[in-house]
Amino acid sequence: MASEGTHLDPENWDDFGRDMHALLDHCLERMKNARDLPWRPKPEDMGSRMSLRAGTNGVGSERAMQHLVQDIMPFATGNTLQGSLAGFTARACLSRWGQSWSQQR
Structure with missing residues (x-):
């Protein structure tokens, strides 16, 4: 069990919830x-700006959510298109359906 002062719980759960809902939106x-x-x-200096230092x-x-939205998300990598999510979901569902269907035959 963590001693007092070493936990990662937010100071205010209501504020944290509000911030998380805003991030999801x-x-x-x-x-x-x-x-x-x-x-x-x-940006070239992104690595140094994002590094975590002890202490x-x-x-x-x-502020963490603002930082994520303003300084990280605009430079996100990977495929974030809706079609990709839809395609992945469809393939996963069809794959499971196909396995289930073939086992019933």
Whole structure:
């Protein structure tokens, strides 16, 4: 069990919940508009700006979420298009259905 002062629990669960809901809304909006978003290379100094240093104090969930949305998500890599998620979901469902169907025959 963690001693007092060493846990990662938010100081205020209501504020944390509000911030997480706002982040989810932003993520959904980003996915909805993914086709219109330009690809952007990450800044050269991003690695040094993102590094964690020992003894660094936390910034709280609101600032952490702002940092994620403003400084990280615009440079996200990978395929975030809706079609990819839909395709993945469909393939996973069909694969499971196919296995189930072939076992019944």
